[in-house]
Amino acid sequence: MRSLTRTSRRRIAIFATLVVLTAGSILYLGPLGWMISTALKTPDQIYDLPIRWIPDPVDWGNFVELFTEVPFAQYIGNTVVLTALGVLGSITGSSLAAYGFARFRFRGRNALFVVMLSTMMIPVWVTIVPSYVFFGEIGWLDTYLPILVPAFFATPFNTFLLRQFFLSIPQELDEAARIDGAGSVRIFFQIILPLSVPALMMVGLFSFLFFWNDYLGPLIYLQSQELYPLSLGVANFVGTYNQNYPLMMMAAMVSMLPCIALFAIAQKWFMQGIVISGVKG
Numbered sequence: 001m002r003s004l005t006r007t008s009r010r011r012i013a014i015f016a017t018l019v020v021l022t023a024g025s026i027l028y029l030g031p032l033g034w035m036i037s038t039a040l041k042t043p044d045q046i047y048d049l050p051i052r053w054i055p056d057p058v059d060w061g062n063f064v065e066l067f068t069e070v071p072f073a074q075y076i077g078n079t080v081v082l083t084a085l086g087v088l089g090s091i092t093g094s095s096l097a098a099y100g101f102a103r104f105r106f107r108g109r110n111a112l113f114v115v116m117l118s119t120m121m122i123p124v125w126v127t128i129v130p131s132y133v134f135f136g137e138i139g140w141l142d143t144y145l146p147i148l149v150p151a152f153f154a155t156p157f158n159t160f161l162l163r164q165f166f167l168s169i170p171q172e173l174d175e176a177a178r179i180d181g182a183g184s185v186r187i188f189f190q191i192i193l194p195l196s197v198p199a200l201m202m203v204g205l206f207s208f209l210f211f212w213n214d215y216l217g218p219l220i221y222l223q224s225q226e227l228y229p230l231s232l233g234v235a236n237f238v239g240t241y242n243q244n245y246p247l248m249m250m251a252a253m254v255s256m257l258p259c260i261a262l263f264a265i266a267q268k269w270f271m272q273g274i275v276i277s278g279v280k281g
Contacts, residue, residue, distance in 0.1 A: 035253055097154035098158075099162075120156045242275060
């Protein structure tokens with residue numbers, strides 16, 4: 001009888017969890033569904049009551065107009081370049097810094113690591129003005145350099161994640177490689193990095209989402225419209241076509257599709273990286 005009671009309680013708990021998750025999913029997916037539906041509607045269908053979730057007819061002309069009325073293809077190209085270089089810089093700089101903190105022993109290593117992590121508590125608004133003045137003095141304004149160069153010098157969050165992962169790799173592998181004559185650089189590239197693919201994928205995913213959606217950095221440092229990424233391009237587009245809701249929703253949908261696709265593809269690596277990166281402190 002007690003076993004049946006436990007089974008019943010477990011089934012009720014599972015059912016309640018499914019109900020809560022389903023309700024939460026509907027709340028989160030509702031606006032997304034409305035955006036997709038609106039993007040494929042004609043302007044006169046937007047104000048139909050009750051809401052028509054399936055457009056009739058479907059207006060694919062919004063997609064064509066999006067790329068003919070504004071330089072949306074150029075915005076996408078700029079974003080691809082900015083994101084690709086940003087992801088490369090984040091992985092390169094953070095992995096090198098994490099390798100140093102995880103494998104090299106030097107005086108003040110832990111203190112320096114704590115100082116690096118403490119910079120995550122500094123609000124970004126505090127550093128905007130000095131950063132802008134500094135980059136202006138060296139002539140980097142209206143270029144991608146102020147956005148990309150800092151990524152190549154490691155970011156605290158990515159460095160922390162990779163360091164935690166590197167610490168979980170047995171030191172015996174390094175020692176065996178050194179006996180065979182391998183140096184620190186060779187160990188890093190031939191042992192540490194191949195074993196750290198899940199963590200590197202996670203850092204790459206986070207970096208992709210950051211640079212693809214970054215609005216503040218381009219807003220501050222870029223003035224030329226031909227350099228605008230999607231974040232600024234869509235904001236500028238909304239200001240111009242603020243009464244054309246289907247076109248605005250089409251712009252938003254095109255902008256977010258790569259992020260959704262990447263997460264769907266890399267979800268396995270993402271979850272595996274989160275689990276393993278917290279194994280060892």
